[in-house]
Amino acid sequence: MRVRLRWQKRKEAEPVDCQLERFRKVLLAALETEWYRPVLEKTGIGARAEVDSLRSISEALPRFPPLDLADYRESLAQFLNPRAPEPEPQRLRCFFEPAPKIAVLLPGFEQSAGVRVFASDWTRKLEKFHAEVIAAPLEVLRHLARSIQEGRVAVPPLTHAVVPFTGIQEGLITEQDRELFWRAFQVPVYEQFLGFDGRLVAWECEAHEGLHVEAENAFLETHCRNGNEELLLTSLTDLRHPALRLATGFQGLIIGGECGCGSKTRRLADVQRVSSAQRQAAACFAD
Numbered sequence: 001m002r003v004r005l006r007w008q009k010r011k012e013a014e015p016v017d018c019q020l021e022r023f024r025k026v027l028l029a030a031l032e033t034e035w036y037r038p039v040l041e042k043t044g045i046g047a048r049a050e051v052d053s054l055r056s057i058s059e060a061l062p063r064f065p066p067l068d069l070a071d072y073r074e075s076l077a078q079f080l081n082p083r084a085p086e087p088e089p090q091r092l093r094c095f096f097e098p099a100p101k102i103a104v105l106l107p108g109f110e111q112s113a114g115v116r117v118f119a120s121d122w123t124r125k126l127e128k129f130h131a132e133v134i135a136a137p138l139e140v141l142r143h144l145a146r147s148i149q150e151g152r153v154a155v156p157p158l159t160h161a162v163v164p165f166t167g168i169q170e171g172l173i174t175e176q177d178r179e180l181f182w183r184a185f186q187v188p189v190y191e192q193f194l195g196f197d198g199r200l201v202a203w204e205c206e207a208h209e210g211l212h213v214e215a216e217n218a219f220l221e222t223h224c225r226n227g228n229e230e231l232l233l234t235s236l237t238d239l240r241h242p243a244l245r246l247a248t249g250f251q252g253l254i255i256g257g258e259c260g261c262g263s264k265t266r267r268l269a270d271v272q273r274v275s276s277a278q279r280q281a282a283a284c285f286a287d
Contacts, residue, residue: 081240
């Protein structure tokens, strides 16, 4: 079930300059990795001066072939930037006014007067905190919802929303998940898609018309790869394990135009996994 709530109208910042500056930092981080150092040198971006001379992300990215997800996962040590700083906690994106009490069941988020981060022992802490919003990885929310339905857990009723964290590692939310969450929590669902570093890539607004791309955090593109239109992700925040044009294993549309919420930012729509049958067919075609 999809329920629409009207949030306060938000002013949108221009992300372009911030995007490029973050992209340059990612390239400098990539230069510190075993995997990317020779690749960047071959493409003519092997020094800080060459990175600084770039005028757009679209100017540089076509120089890199898509990065296979399996190669990235299996060779993660080769993508390590040993000089990467420790990431600072990120603020959970939430537009309710006034701000509700939020319980986040995942490390890496900023705490405040109304936001508490619980990395373990969620049930006992939720009973005491009386959250109005719960944000958690998709599988954690599934487990919590089933436990509530089966009477094994008693969580004080929510009043605003549940926020499932999805992504390349967590997978995507399904209509069955939405029905489960509605039955268990009786509040709207707002999906947030996270990158490998746990940073926000795209988020669902009250209009439920796709996921708004967080342009300062990620650059997304579609690419015909092995016969499939696949979404490629370049994180603008991951300095520890940088990845350029990472093939996500998902396909979908990147659309513009005004959303029902009033925002004109680019959105992801109809996102789904590239099926194993599609991959096998593409591999046979390539052979």
